[in-house]
Amino acid sequence: MAEPQRLVGPGPSAGSVVRAPDPSPDPLPSAPPEPSPALVSHGRRDQAVVAVGGGADLLPDTIAGRAVERSRYGGVANAAGAAIALISGEYETLVPADAGRAEALADARAEAVGRAVAAGEAPEHTGVVRIREVPVSYAGRPCLRVTVKAAGRLRSA
Structure with a gap:
């Protein structure tokens, strides 16, 4: 255990004894924590x-x-x-919030699908699985940050 030290200068209690915390010899716990029973029981049956x-x-x-x-x-x-996971491609861009939005979204969808196919996705099994549009408040004109994700099955050899 560390030796106590006396506080000399100004502080909460000058002259009081302060003990330094014991440094742990091993930063990781010696045994993993017991998992929660709630993770084991789902519903009415074990x-x-x-x-x-x-x-x-x-x-x-x-x-x-x-x-x-x-x-x-x-x-x-x-x-x-990992072997059964879907292949995916993602594309992010800024698009105008007014005129031209539909065309820009179509381009973003095509780009995401193209990236998924380039990653090994079978083109006939491709599909857009997520489109996220977030308004951008710091731009000079109204626009949206658009993220499009396409996914599908691995292309067979």
Whole structure:
């Protein structure tokens, strides 16, 4: 434990003893915290606890009284999730809020789809999944910041 130090100068209590906090030898906790039972029980029936992915080995063998099941191939779950994920492309631009907005939005949609196809998306399975329009208050004329995201399945070889 650190030695106490006396405050000499002005402060809350000059002359009082102040103890420095003990530095932790390890900044990480020695054991992971116990997961919440609320994460285990969804609805009226009990759910199985299945641990997969790179962090599965960090979990205890039981959570909220339930045994944690670990799949033999659970370590590759992240890779499987990435393999079935959609390919996407995103485009962001400023468009006028008045005349010309519809044409600018169509151009932004086409650009997002083009970027998704360039990333490996199958053109026949492409689609715009999100359009976000946010008014820009700091521009000289009324305009919108538009973000368009297109996604689809991976193009087969």
